[in-house]
Amino acid sequence: MSEILSQEEIASLLNAAEQASDDLPAPQQAEPNASRASGLRSRTRAPIAYELYDFRRPDKFSKEQLRTLQMLHETFARLAGSSLSAYLRTPVNIDLISIEQVPFEEYLRSISQSVFNILSLPPLSGQAVLELEFGIAFTMVDRMLGGPGRAISRSVLTDVERPLVRQLVERLFAGLKSAWEGVVVADPTIEGMETSAQFVQIAPPNDIVVTILFEVRIGDQRGAMSLCIPYLLLKPITTKLSAQKWFATGPRRANHSTRNQITSHISSARVECAIRLGEAKMRTREVLGLKVGDIIRLDQGATDPVCLYVGNVPKFEGRPALQGSKLVFAISHPVSN
Structure with a gap:
């Protein structure tokens, strides 16, 4: 049977507890603050390094892969500028401005009036877009027709201007092919030409694409050019998009490209x-x-x-x-x- 305490025993226990609390030393005035500070220190954690991540825009390419793509297209900009300078008989400077990965829908929203050249890059499956602003496109066309290179405020290509713009883009493809030789031997080909972004459907709206933005300068005229490449097109060669592999194949690529250029120039030369x-x-x-x-x-x-x-x-x-x-x-x- 369990023992039940009487009222006197309960009172004696309470008195013993009060005497024990009276025997404890009185706390100093500074101790509450110190204990509060120590408590705060114990509850305060060291700052944690973190990075914002948007699940609606997942990163498909690493920083190293983006750096490799940047180096590739800096080479493309240099080769394309030299080719257009000789073709248009005027200095043409093309500089890479930025490279980023964004959803395809966001890329289309950022462009208003441009010429969209849809291209394929066999043996890679899929399509990419080379976009050229109307102002800089009409400047090049004017140079091709013997003019000083005036820009025209118009957003429509005539039947005469379309094949001329196509010739300019094919000139750019030669530099793109040479720049990519260290990664993949691609053969850029124009599949179509549009003047409205709503008709450019190379990828679903939420798919990630790499956008490379260039600035084109022809005399006093300035304009933008961009290259949009879907991730699914580059996915088979992502393992090759490393600076180490790109530099390892650099001398062989340069020798092959130089040999092709020399051969093409010599083959048309006249000899006695x-x-x-x-x-x-x-x-x-x-x-x-x-x-x-x-x-x-x-x-x-x-x-x-x-x-x-x-x-x-x-x-x-x-x-x-x-x-x-x-x-x-x-x-x-x-x-x-």
Whole structure:
């Protein structure tokens, strides 16, 4: 059976508790503040480093991948500026301004009046957009037609201007292809041209795209150009978008690009070719005494092969022959070094 305390026992316990509390030393005046401060210190945590994250705009590319894309397109800007300068016969400067990843819908909202060139980049699957403001596009067209490069306040391309803008964009593609060779050997091709953003549908509105913004300067005229590439198009090569791999393939890419440029320029150059039938040494008085009907003896035998010279350099040996009423040269073998 449980023991029940009497009223006297309860009173004695209460008196003992009061005596124990009276025996404790009185707290000093500063102790409450100190205990409060220590309590605050115990409750106050060290600041935690954090970064804002918007789940509506998830980052698909790392900072290193964005830096690699920036280096690639800085090379593209330099090559494209040089190509357009030679084509338009006026200085053209293209500078990369920014690179960021945004939803496709936000990219379209940021552009009002521009020419949208929809392009494919085989072997990559998907489409990208090269956007060019009307002002800078009309400036280039005016230069192509022999004008000083005036901008026109108009947002519509005529049937004559469309193929001219297409030629300009294809010039830009040559620089884009060379800049990308270290990552992927792509072949940019125009799939369509639009002047309204609502007809540009290369990705769903909420899909992440990389937007690269450029500033184009032609004389006193300035304008913007941008390149929009969906993440799904670049996804197969994201592992190659590292500075280490890009620099590792840099010399090979530069050599290949330089070789192609030199070959394309040399292949259309004209060279002088000559066939020498022989030589003869004569005195000055013999040369002065030459007249019609005289015969000069050469050091070349009648059956010996003659040599074809390309720019004073012997290249091929062969024999002269007749083809109809024309004298031709039949090559037998190249001249060995």
